[in-house]
Amino acid sequence: MNTSVIxxxxxxxxxxxxxxxxxxxxxxxxxxxxxxEENGNTLLGVYNDNAPxxxxxxxxxxxFERQELPVPAILHxxxxxxxYFVQDLGDATLFSLLPTxxxxxxPQAHPAYPLYEKVIAQLIRFQTADIQYDKVYPVANFxxxxxxxxxxxxxxxxxxxxxxxxxxxxxxxxxxKLCTFLHESQQTGFLYRDFQSRNIMIYNNxxxxxxxxxxxxxxxGYDLASLLYDAKANLPVSLRKVLLEKYMExxxxxxxxxxxxxxxxxxxxxxxLRILQAMGTYGLRGLHERKDLFLKSIPYAVRNLNYLRTEKxxxxxxxxxxxxxxxxxxxxxxxxxxxxxxxxxxxxxxxSVRDTAAPLDPEHGGGFVFDCRFLPNPGxxxxxxxxxxxxxxxxxxxxNHVEVGEFLQxxxxxxKPAILNYIARxxxxxxxxxxxxxxxxRSVYCAETLAKLISQSFDVKVxxxxxxxxx
Numbered sequence: 340m341n342t343s344v345i346x347x348x349x350x351x352x353x354x355x356x357x358x359x360x361x362x363x364x365x366x367x368x369x370x371x372x373x374x375x376e377e378n379g380n381t382l383l384g385v386y387n388d389n390a391p392x393x394x395x396x397x398x399x400x401x402x403f404e405r406q407e408l409p410v411p412a413i414l415h416x417x418x419x420x421x422x423y424f425v426q427d428l429g430d431a432t433l434f435s436l437l438p439t440x441x442x443x444x445x446p447q448a449h450p451a452y453p454l455y456e457k458v459i460a461q462l463i464r465f466q467t468a469d470i471q472y473d474k475v476y477p478v479a480n481f482x483x484x485x486x487x488x489x490x491x492x493x494x495x496x497x498x499x500x501x502x503x504x505x506x507x508x509x510x511x512x513x514x515x516k517l518c519t520f521l522h523e524s525q526q527t528g529f530l531y532r533d534f535q536s537r538n539i540m541i542y543n544n545x546x547x548x549x550x551x552x553x554x555x556x557x558x559x560g561y562d563l564a565s566l567l568y569d570a571k572a573n574l575p576v577s578l579r580k581v582l583l584e585k586y587m588e589x590x591x592x593x594x595x596x597x598x599x600x601x602x603x604x605x606x607x608x609x610x611x612l613r614i615l616q617a618m619g620t621y622g623l624r625g626l627h628e629r630k631d632l633f634l635k636s637i638p639y640a641v642r643n644l645n646y647l648r649t650e651k652x653x654x655x656x657x658x659x660x661x662x663x664x665x666x667x668x669x670x671x672x673x674x675x676x677x678x679x680x681x682x683x684x685x686x687x688x689x690x691s692v693r694d695t696a697a698p699l700d701p702e703h704g705g706g707f708v709f710d711c712r713f714l715p716n717p718g719x720x721x722x723x724x725x726x727x728x729x730x731x732x733x734x735x736x737x738x739n740h741v742e743v744g745e746f747l748q749x750x751x752x753x754x755k756p757a758i759l760n761y762i763a764r765x766x767x768x769x770x771x772x773x774x775x776x777x778x779x780x781r782s783v784y785c786a787e788t789l790a791k792l793i794s795q796s797f798d799v800k801v802x803x804x805x806x807x808x809x810x
Contacts, residue, residue, distance in 0.1 A: 530557030706770025728783025
């Protein structure tokens with residue numbers, strides 16, 4: 340437990356925290372602690388021993404707050420430069436609300452789509468904000484040198500560790516060509532740097548933004564590329580195209596001298612640069628540090644890179660880099676390396692124990708049925724009564740009860756042998772049902788969450804159907 344956070348909180352508030360919980364680690368070295376106070380309110384204590392990075396975050400945050408951009412409020416900056424305290428926005432991120440597997444035939448009908456439209460509107464507000472860059476870290480401009488850092492990050496932390504053969508001289512030529520092209524861009528604004536779905540919190544059904552400490556000036560297309568080509572978000576091509584058009588339409592109205600043709604010519608160069616930078620992170624955290632979460636992102640990124648190559652979206656010929664992308668697409672790094680079946684369909688249901696019966700498996704009857712009624716019930720609280728288990732507020736409530744997560748992990752543990760057996764025997768259906776009293780909160784949340792857990796472990800079709808609340 341971090342004693343600095345406890346000490347600084349106690350000095351600020353005059354008493355120790357009621358509870359202090361370390362939140363799951365992300366890709367950065369910062370540590371976030373959820374602090375519960377005596378009155379039941381929560382806030383986050385942040386520990387980061389990189390003081391200049393903290394200064395950059397606090398400087399940007401204060402500027403964004405003054406311009407009414409949705410970022411966590413700074414509650415207290417401690418005398419210790421490594422510790423500060425911010426508003427707690429909960430645990431629901433844009434990524435946590437995305438579908439598992441396919442988005443369906445009409446991605447714009449998914450509940451996450453309106454959130455993406457809101458995110459794009461806020462992105463343009465960030466890009467056009469009046470920003471002072473005096474505390475920026477590590478550099479104030481995403482210039483030629485900064486871009487080369489990112490590309491060399493890919494070269495040394497992914498290519499070198501992955502075993503993919505390449506010509507360093509020819510690859511450096513391609514890198515310089517790409518950096519020169521983007522460095523000459525005249526369409527610049529605030530560049531958030533890591534504008535992806537895990538850094539977008541959903542609070543009161545609105546997007547809020549975190550982890551912008553790496554912000555600087557840069558090309559407009561970079562953050563949009565980060566959002567639309569976020570590897571694990573796995574947005575369908577059709578949705579990316581729609582959102583790209585939405586951005587350009589809005590930017591044409593709200594960004595002075597916005598040139599759509601020029602922006603589009605630079606956008607896919609930004610996509611390429613962003614994915615390669617992310618691949619460097621996956622190599623460092625996954626191949627070097629052996630963190631499984633980052634290894635799982637590699638096939639998604641390889642697929643996105645191959646899409647750029649095969650659809651001829653690269654801005655100009657990059658022969659050595661294209662040769663590397665072709666080799667990657669044919670390598671084991673393109674494999675999702677999960678037990679797979681083109682036949683098996685895992686159908687997950689939520690239902691009301693009071694009003695309906697658990698559905699039988701369509702292939703052979705039966706199936707797994709789990710009773711959620713022993714879990715904490717948000718439906719008993721007035722603020723959640725009219726919501727469902729897909730609502731961010733309910734998700735936040737249930738995620739904060741340890742027994743809910745333990746229950747779902749136990750369900751997954753029971754299901755894994757069955758799924759492996761069904762794949763091996765060529766079965767086409769497996770039914771899993773969750774029942775709670777009204778089929779509205781706990782069963783809906785459990786069905787949605789288990790679908791994501793199964794999709795992380797198996798390459799099979801997974802669908803979710805809510806019998807009481809199908810919306």
